[in-house]
Amino acid sequence: MTTPVKNPETQVKRPDESLFKRLTRQQLFIPVAALVLLVLFNLIADPSFFAVSMKENSLGNPVLSGNMISVLDNASELVILAIGMTLVTASSGGQDISVGATMTIAGSVILRMVCGGQVTADTMQMNLFLAVFIGIVVTAFFGAFNGALVAYFNIQPMVATLIMYTAGRSIAAWINNNQLPIINDVAFKYAGTFLPGIPVPTPIFITILMIVIFWLVLKFTNLGLYTQSVGINPNSSRLNGINPKLVKLLTYVILGVCVAVAGYIRISRSGSINYSRNAENIEMDAILAVALGGNALSGGKFNIYGSILGAYVIQFLTTTLYKYExxxxxxxxxxxxxxxxxxxxxxxxxxxxxxxxxxxxxxxxxxxx
Amino acid sequence: MPKGIAVDNRGRLKERPAMSDTNLLLTITVVVFFILYLYAIIFLGGSFAKPQNFLNILNNNASLIVLACGMSIVMITGGIDISVGGVTCLVCMVCAVNLEQQGGNLFTVILIGLGIGLAFGVVQGFLVAHLGIQPFIISLAGMFFAKGMTTIVSKEPVRVTNEAFLAVKDTRVTVPGLGSYNKLGQYIPAYVEVGVVVALLVVVLLFCLLRWTKLGRAFYAVGGNNQSANMLGINVRRTKFLAHVLCSLLAGLGGILYFLHVGSGDVANAAGDEMNAIASSIIGGTLLTGGVGNIAGTFFGVLSLNTIKRIVASLGFDQAWWSNITVAAMLCLFLVIQSIVLLRKNKK
Amino acid sequence: MQEGAVLEMRGICKYFPGVRALQDVDFTLREGEIHALMGENGAGKSTLIKVLTGVYPKDGGEVHIKGVEGAAVIRSPQDAQNAGISTVYQEITLCPNLTVAENMYIGRTKGSVTNWKAMNTGAGKILESLGIPASPKQQLGSCSIAVQQMVAIARAVDMECKVLILDEPTSSLDEQEVIKLFGLMRDLRSKGVGIIFVTHFLEQVYEVCDRITVLRDGQLVGEYVIEDLPRVQLVSKMLGKELDDMADIKGESGGTAIDQEGAPVLEAQGLCSSAGIKPFDFSIRKGEVNGFTGLLGSGRSECVRAIFGADHVTSGSVKMDGKSVKIKKPLDAMKCGIGYLPEDRKGDGIVGDLSVRENIILAYQVMKGFFHPISRAQAEAFADNYIQLLEIKTASSDTPIKSLSGGNQQKCILARWLLTDPKYLILDEPTRGIDIGTKIEIQKLVLRLAEKGTSVTFISSEIDEMLRTCSRLLVMRDRKLVGQLSGEDLTQTKIMATIAGGDEE
Missing domain, CATH: 1.20.5 (Single alpha-helices involved in coiled-coils or other helix-helix interfaces)
Structure with missing residues (x-):
């Protein structure tokens, strides 16, 4: 028998604890601290970094412009990926490194649909929503493929997703027969640029929509509890009636859906695709966002809002680095x-x-x- | 009565050891390779039958053979290292810049290659073995670091014009007894490049290391069960550390060989080679879960992989993307096979 | 150091987060003796051995070894090996992917080259002299567990150690193999080796040992010469109470009213699972408390796992309240009103990083379904209710369950199942590794539940605990149901005889 002794960890609040210590133990301490550092750096180095102005875009509409807008705008794909990546990390204790490649597949599929197989199209050949829906189905399928390898064949997530990491961009090229379709329809680019008459970039709205959707999903389903439980102790979860394999598979499919949405935003920014450069290295950023948000990369408990914040911090960093050339x-x-x-x-x-x-x-x- | 032990009619133990996992997977690999190659010769015609064409597989993949050997060692200890392709690329670029712009010579090239490899190995090995961080995350970061560094060194391709270097690059080692007559009836001896000789030497050395040295056996023990290995008196951390150092060092050497083959530094060099190395190891019978694998198998894994690529190409799927898809499909197939074999074994 | 001692440990302390695993423990091993280290589960036996062999660093105390000046420094298993301490653990600590010969020599040969020929001949000789049926060239993983265990012993024997530690080596061996092992141990004793023998089989202790050291709750109870310590006293020292002292819980609760004639709540026929048990029949009535008993590994846990659908059920039929039901997975069982507290609390029970609250509501929540999460307020109410009811000691319901003590974790799991209001509750070793106070609380709770009409199956390694709670016992031997005892037959001797078996076959 072992004698329990007082465990300092069980006592939540200790009066003698300094404010600093209590702060540092917060999960969101790291991303917030990183954000504050970046803001301070830019304020000192060049306060004009934060300037926001109205400019006319190429279509002649007045739109907001400035570094902060571009951070919020360009972080969109990353934020959406980070949400899915957080779930995958929590349930399977590993990360999906194929997201950049599958985003390219999603883009390729959507482009092929709206171009109707032609190399250039001036109007969309298919209803945009249907095309995006097909893109979602395709990447969800690839998500399921990754998930099946992880959940049912017990392959480490990063190795399992290495398959799609290698093949994904080639599959994307194959889908369009290695041609580079271009769509010139203005409506196609609404999602990646601006809606007519609205000065805020559309990706920001899509991102907010996705965050709200996941907030609702986490509130009105047990996705959070199941995922964490499976990630922490699959045996115990199974004995409590959860199907750990199915939950893992589900998180990969959800990531697949996120990938399609992110892939659609990326593709509609330009209306064209470059198979080897599209969303390059974004898997690294997505993993970084999850880690920066204070989530353990070995799985278990997660905080989706930490990852979202982490994603914005990374984009902030990227934009800052770009600014300094x-x-x-x-x-x-x-x-x-x-x-x-x-x-x-x-x-x-x-x-x-x-x-x-x-x-x-x-x-x-x-x-x- | 345990499997593999039979008792003869006088009740004595008769030796009939069951084939070990390593040998079983090695046999499968070798058989797969020969079937593939035979298929190619019979159905795809004469080009596969020419000795030089076979040797060209070696010429084109000397660097990959070395990378795959390093990868196998890390995988045998139960780890993985996906930075090898990036390291190869970085080594090529730094060597090219050194030769062209800094007046380097062959000696400095070798020094740079091995030095870069060693540096990656020491850092990654320390983080994995002593801080217990997942090898995948570390080497993923390593891969991005190497790729980023390559573009920082030079974004533009650097072609090498150094004469001493080109002389070594173009040296052909003829293989006696293998050769063919061309259309004019001239006898053309078959040859391999210098890199192949080095690569084969590495294969032999590593084979011996794994088979006959204490360190080699420790790699297997750690991969088999690292807690048990610790109890058996093996320094697990040191062993893992050395495996990563060896792997990255070989990646450095692979970089030199790649450089020697292409003769230029380019951001696109060795793209996807980490993947090819992993696929070759797995096809060669190295288990991802560790403890099982063989350098000879890895060698045949590289040959099988490239034979398949060539078969796919000669079947008319010669667009660039088919190569990647083939590798991924092979990897997927063998991973699933391994997983099924392991699952069945655990059930027993 | 004492005269004739090969090993002395003085004032050993070891702390884990939240627990004091060893406190000021002394232990002396003399040359040429077999010394039993006894104690209940969690008494600190394994911890002491792991400290001695350098697997865990110690937090206090000294170790002296014959032939080593001053206090020995043991920081790793390798240090222990160099100091002449060899260990054979209960779970196999060899590498299954290496050959038998390699497993015997790896980590202790000099030079950096492996001489396969010498290794194979050497191993062959040892294996033959010990009569172990394995070939040196064979891959270890292809041997049976018993053979693997013996290979581990062969390795230890060959190291010419001064101290040999055998940590429950007999639990996976059959009778013949045990006899062979004891012969080997006596042989080594006569050569002057000191052997530390850890086991939970009392008969084996009295058959082969010279001395006994008893640990309890991480503290030393005492060291005894075997002749001076009759079995009953050994047991009471291990438990820390005279047997009669233990509260007669059954009497206290006023006897359980079991409806002997009533229809069974659950009835299973020819049930058999992939875990390798022989098909068995089972039934339980409303408000009945029964139990599975048998030695470790006899298949008692596998039986209840088959009922709950935790293992893959291969054949058999189950009736719940007379209606035929299909239980293929745990969720099916839960929907039928069955709850299951698993044997391995850490591995199968708690979800460590989740809070006490989430752990308590988990099963109830899963039964409500994926799309019907219970509100935070309701979850708090449930959790607080059970924290009060079962007196779970926790800072708040938000505390991660892993920071609670073993007993309190177990109460959380119990709360988890009570919340689902089960008709039939299976408790597999609910009292293992928790303090006596909580043990008795849990036993009382079981009887209270039965009074309210819940049927309970109770499994425990401690027979007297079973006797106090169960009205019917099913006895397992070699993965087979070999008998049922109830009423007058429920005595310690009768149970022991059935477990041991022999006459009826």
Missing amino acids: VPSTALPAYKAVVVILLVVLSAPVVREKLASIKKAPAKAVKEVA
Whole structure:
């Protein structure tokens, strides 16, 4: 038998705790702190970074423009992916590294549908909603494929999704016979640019819509409880009537849907596609967003809003780096360093060490007293 | 009575050990390769039958063979390293810039290649072995870091004109006894490039390392069950660390060989080679879960993979994307097979 | 160090987050003796051994080993091996993907080259001399568990150790193999090796051991020469009470009123699962408390898992209240009103990172369905209600369950099933590894439930606990149901005889 002793972790609030310590224990501490740092940096370096103005776009409509608008606008795909990635991470303890490739597939499918198989089309050949719906079905299917490999064949998520990571862009090229279709219909680009008469970029609205949808889903279903439970202890979940394999599969399908929406936004920004460059390296950003949001990459408990915030912080960082003329191809190197720092800081071994360093002086003081 | 042990009529134990997982998977790989190649020769005609065409598989994939060997070692310990393609690309670029713009020579090229590999290996190995971070995340970051660094070094392709280097690049090692007559009746001896000789040497060395050294067996033990390995007195952390160092070092060497084959630094070099290396290892009978695998198998894995690519191409699917789809399909097929084999085994 | 001692441990302490696993424990092993280390589950036996072999770092105390100056520093299993301490664990700690010979030599050969020939001949000799039916070249994973266990012992024997630790080595061996093992142990004793023998089989202790050290709740109870300590006293020292002291719970609760004539709540026929049990029949009446008993690994847990659909059911039929039902997965069973508290609390029971509240409502929530989440306020109300009712000690219902003590975790799982208001509740080892106070609370709770009409199946390794709660016992042996005892037959001796078997076959 073991004798229980008072566990300091069980006591939620301790009066002698400093405000700083209580803050740092909050899950959202890291993304918020990173955001504050970035804002401060830009304020000091060049306050005009935050300027927002009205400009005329290429169609002659007055629209909002400025770095902050571009952060909110360009983060859209990433935010939507981060939502799905958070669920996948929570349920399966691994990440899907094929999202960039499957986003390209979604884009390719939608383009083929609206172009009706032609290389250039001036008007849409198919109802846009139907085309997007088909795109969603296709990527949901690829999500299910990944999910099946993970859930039913017990393959580590990152290795299982490596298959689509390799094949995805090729499949996307194959769908359009390696041609690069271009759609010139203005209506197609509404989702990626601006709706007529509205000065705010449409992707921002789509993102808000997706966030609201997931907020409702998490509120009115048990998705959150099931996913976390499966991620923490699949055996126990099964004995409580949950089907862990199905839940894992479901999260991958949900990610597939998110991928299609993100892929649609990306494709409608330009109305054309580049198979090898479309959404390149976005998988890295999505994983980073999840980690930055304070979610354990090994699965279990999650906070979807942390990931969303994390995604915006990353886009903020990207935009800032662009402003200082870091070339886009070199960005991955900087982000890789951030990822490594994050995982190192969240590694249990490092946490223990840090905790013991913090505790040691406190103990010494007590002993003297 | 345990499986694989039979008792003869006098009640004594007769030795009939069941085939080990490693040997079983190796046999499958070799058989698969020969069937594929025979199929190609019989149904796709003479081009496959020419010795030089077979040797060209080696010439084109010397670097991949080395990468795949390194990958197998990490996978045998139960890890994975997807940064190898990125490291190869970075090594090519740095070597090219060094030769062209900084007046480097062959010696500095080798030093740079191995140095970059070692640096990646030490960092990744430390993070995986001593901090217990998932190898996939670390090496994914490593891959992006290497790719990003490559473009920071140079965005434009760098072609090498250094004469000493080109001399080595174009050296052909003729293989006695293999050759063919061309249309004019001239005898053309078959050849391999210098890189192939190095790659084969690496295969032999690593085969011996895994089979006959303590470190090699420790790789298997750690992959089989790392807690047990710890109890058996193996330093698990050190073993994992060394596996990652070895893998990245081989990626550095692979980079040199790739550079020697293409003779230029380019951001697009070795694109997708991490994937090819993983696929070759898995086709070669290395289990993703660790503990089972064989360097000879990996070698045949590389050959099988490239034979299939060529078969697919000669069947008329010669567009660039089919190659990637083929690799992915092969990987998927073998992963599923492995998973089914493991599941059935666990049920027993 | 004492005269003749090969190993001395003084004042060993070990803490885990939230628990004091070892407190000031002394242990002495003399040359040429077999020394039993006894204690209930969770008494600290395994922890002590893991501290000694360097798997866990110790938080206090000293270890002295013969031939080593001063306190020995053991930081890893390798250090332990170098100091002459070899261990054979209950769970196989060999690598299944390597050959038998490799498993015997890896990690302890000198030089950096593997000499396969020498290794195979050496291993062959040892295996033959110990009569182990395995070939050196064979892959270990293809041997049976018993053979793997013996290979582990062969490895330890070959290391010419001063101290050999056998941690429950007999639980997977059959009688013949046990006899062989004991022969081996006596052999080694005569060569001057000190052997630490951890087991829960009392007979084996009295058959082969010279001395006994008893641990309880992470503390030392005492060291005894075997002749001075009769079995009954050993048991009471392990439990920490005289047997008669334990409250007569059955009497207290005023006897359970079982409707002997009533129709069974659940009736199963020819049930059989993929876990490898022989088909069995089972039935339970309303308000009845029955139990499965048998040795570890006899198949008692597998039986209840088959009833609950936790393992893949291969054949058999189940009737609930006389109506035929199909139970293929746990959810089917839950919908029939069956609850199941699993044996492995950590692995199958709690969802560690989730809060106490979420753990309590989990099963109820799943039964309500994916699209009908219960509101936060309602969940709080449920959780608070059961925290009060079962006196769960937790800072709040928001605390992660993993930071609670074992007993309180178990109460949460109980609460989880009580919330679903089951007609039939299966409790598999609900009292394992928790403190005596909570044990008795749980036993009382079981009887209270039965009074209210819930049928309960209760499984425990402790027979007296079963006797206090159950009115009928089903006895398992070798994965087969071998007998049912009730009424007058419910005595310790009768149960033991049925478990041991022998005469009726």
